[in-house]
Amino acid sequence: MPELGKYAFEVLSSYAVSLALIVALVAVSVWRARAAKAALDDVEKRIRKDG
Amino acid sequence: MASVWEYANPKKFIDTTDRLLPWVAALAVVALVGGLIWGFFFTPEDFRQGSTVKIIYLHVPAALMAINAWLMMLAASLIWIVRRHHVSALAARAAAPVGAVMTVIALVTGAIWGQPMWGTWWAWDPRLTSFLILFLFYLGYIALWSAIENDDTAADLTSVLCLVGSVFAILSRYAVNFWNQGLHQGASLSLDKEQNVADVFWYPLVVCMAGFGLLFVALVFLRTQTEIRARRTRALLARERLS
Numbered sequence A: 001m002p003e004l005g006k007y008a009f010e011v012l013s014s015y016a017v018s019l020a021l022i023v024a025l026v027a028v029s030v031w032r033a034r035a036a037k038a039a040l041d042d043v044e045k046r047i048r049k050d051g
Numbered sequence B: 001m002a003s004v005w006e007y008a009n010p011k012k013f014i015d016t017t018d019r020l021l022p023w024v025a026a027l028a029v030v031a032l033v034g035g036l037i038w039g040f041f042f043t044p045e046d047f048r049q050g051s052t053v054k055i056i057y058l059h060v061p062a063a064l065m066a067i068n069a070w071l072m073m074l075a076a077s078l079i080w081i082v083r084r085h086h087v088s089a090l091a092a093r094a095a096a097p098v099g100a101v102m103t104v105i106a107l108v109t110g111a112i113w114g115q116p117m118w119g120t121w122w123a124w125d126p127r128l129t130s131f132l133i134l135f136l137f138y139l140g141y142i143a144l145w146s147a148i149e150n151d152d153t154a155a156d157l158t159s160v161l162c163l164v165g166s167v168f169a170i171l172s173r174y175a176v177n178f179w180n181q182g183l184h185q186g187a188s189l190s191l192d193k194e195q196n197v198a199d200v201f202w203y204p205l206v207v208c209m210a211g212f213g214l215l216f217v218a219l220v221f222l223r224t225q226t227e228i229r230a231r232r233t234r235a236l237l238a239r240e241r242l243s
Helices: A005-050 B004-008 B010-041 B053-083 B086-118 B126-146 B151-179 B197-243
Strands: none
Touching: A005 B053, A005 B086, A005 B197, B004 B010, B004 B086, B010 B053, B010 B086, B010 B197, B053 B086, B053 B126, B053 B151, B053 B197, B086 B126, B086 B151, B086 B197, B126 B151
16 A cells, blocks of 8 residues: 555545446446346347237 | 448447457456556655645546547537437437546546645636536436437437537636636646656556546447347337337
């Protein structure tokens, strides 16, 4: 861990907030992508089955 | 050589981005993690700003992507207005939340960095204010897409909003030069070696900017695929209800 001196709180909180936002954005994007793919697969399967 | 307009075909877009996505995402992770570790652990303190200079590896790439995301949305919106390609309108929609998050990161890290350097979290400085307005435009853009049920009408209206908001995307980049006042300093990055940040900070910063850029591309690919699939699902369900 580098010596951050009197600005440790500022530096660490910047990294914590930014990384949390990036991880949340990626997680939501992946979750929505999977949900949209599953929903489309379901509808297409049902339409094929019903003819 | 394939025309770029081939990617206006949703199936072609999904097939191509499916192949590219793992590579772009892997490169984004390598550049982002590598750049941040390099900047955080292996760069010295600045003689004036102390260890707060390490915030530059988040603040500058996020601010850059906040502006560039809007410019990408502008290009996609213009393509929608002129050529009516649905994929371009959906790509603009997909990019907006990514740009909004980048704007929040730039604003928050800027406030945290500003407090010890300027003695205040916030000032109605031209660059800070134009960035805040850009963030409000992002929120308005996202809300407008959600508020309108018809996809084509939503694409039309959000494209117009995007054109108007572009003024603030450009202002947030050049506000310091236009007004030459306020707390925020001029551009940290310059082709002039005298004005640019020192090499020891510059090299990891370039890697972080590449990482943020690649992350943006990967997320836009993924989120555009999501929008295309969601639109197809809505169309199939509507057709099913009618039959």
